[in-house]
Amino acid sequence: MVPSKREIPVVQVAQPASSGLPPEFRHLLEWLGTGLERMEGIEDERTREEVFALLEGVDILHRQGLGRLLDLVTDLGGSGLAERVSQDPVVRTLLEMYDLPEADERTQVERALEGVYPYFKSHGGKLEVLGVEEGRVRVRLSGSCEGCPGTATTLERVVEEALREGFPGFRELVAEEPPPPATGRPIQLGRKPxxxxxxxxxxxxxxxxxxxxxxxxxxxxxxxxxxxxxxxxxxxxxxxxxxxxxxxxxxxxxxxxxxxxxxxxxxxxxxxxxxxxxxxxxxxxxxxxxxxxxxxxxxxxxxxx
Incomplete structure (x- = not known):
């Protein structure tokens, strides 16, 4: 019996976030994406289910094969060689489509916050990731518009939204207070505004x-x-x-x-x-x-x- 379409975890072919892709590869991804959408419109139910079952088999074969290939590359040349291989834009895009290699939680969090760091910097602030454990992310927000009404809440909200979007295992955000300033009185060389x-x-x-x-x-x-x-x-x-x-x-x-x-x-x-x-x-x-x-x-x- 052919499994129903809703049970088939076919990889979604979309434009990944990788940069540096050759134009012809970008066009191919777009064509594949629209092709999958067209398959959704196949009127004959049995034909549609068989098509998606076929895609599921291809998906499983590619996922398993790429995973084992990465393991072999790592065994032969260590993690450094695997990282070098994945720097190629086309290879990186293919791996990203199958969520390979599986990054640890800390790496996933850093990737999710890539777009947030410039936001903090533009406001004179600083965002530090202190630790990640079972989806619980500890961060320190410091130096950002101190004394501004609502600013701390706004910045914390930006971080949480980015984590919910880019870190699948996210469970909780804990924002810790920055350390108190040094008690020693600085030497003032003039009154600066x-x-x-x-x-x-x-x-x-x-x-x-x-x-x-x-x-x-x-x-x-x-x-x-x-x-x-x-x-x-x-x-x-x-x-x-x-x-x-x-x-x-x-x-x-x-x-x-x-x-x-x-x-x-x-x-x-x-x-x-x-x-x-x-x-x-x-x-x-x-x-x-x-x-x-x-x-x-x-x-x-x-x-x-």
Whole structure:
């Protein structure tokens, strides 16, 4: 008896995140992806089930063969040789399609947070992964806009969203406090101004509809606001960031913001690219209090007391 289609774990052929693929290989992946979609439309149920059963057999053969091949390469040349082999864009893409090699939890977490580190750096912050154990991720968030209302919560939320998306075994995020500063009094060679975020009111929460993308220009800064699942996100309005091509003309597909000019796809919760492109959106800290939305559009100097 032929197994039903829903029981067949056929690999999904889609455009992986690997870069450096030859154009002809990209086109082949796209063709294979659309081919699988067309197979879903086969009207004869038995023929459709037999086709997917055949694909399942190919999938199992490839997965087992590639896994054993990686084991042989590692036995012959160690993990270094296996890593060198997987650096080839085509080989890496094929391995990624079958989730090979299986990375340890720490590596999976680091990969999931690749798009988050630049976000922290852009706000003068630092993200450290302290440990991963059975899906429980311990991190330290430090130096990020200290004293800003809502900022710590915003940054922690960005990390959690990235882990939920990119780390399949994620269970819990534990954000530990940064160590206290040294108690010794530093030698001051003059009074230097301190810096703090400059918060600007951009509207009321009730005026921003769920799923709405709104373009604003507070103090000459072109940005866009997006409200999704009760949260508000702010990004510089351009694709790529700094471009005159306005991103607010795009559309939302679930949590994905699609650029109207290039078709670039961004996770609106993190600003991270979802396709194979490089870079991400330039995020701005958001704070909501008493129904008022504020965005940090820059910094201002404050003389120390």
């Amino acid at each position: 301190q810096r703090r975020p400059r918060w600007v009111s951009v509207g009321r929460l009730e005026d921003l509809e769920p799923g709405e993308i709104r373009a604003l220009r507070p103090e000459g800064t072109a940005l866009l606001l997006v409200r999704l699942d009760g949260e508000v996100y702010a990004y510089r309005n351009g694709c790529p960031p700094g471009s005159a091509l306005a991103l607010h003309l795009g559309r939302l597909e679930g949590s994905t913001l699609v650029c109207p000019w290039h078709g670039c796809r961004y996770d609106v919760r993190t600003g991270k690219r979802e396709d194979d492109g490089e870079g991400g959106l330039a995020a701005l800290p958001v704070a909501v209090g008493d129904g008022e939305i504020k965005v940090a559009v820059g910094v201002e100097e404050v003389e120390p007391g």
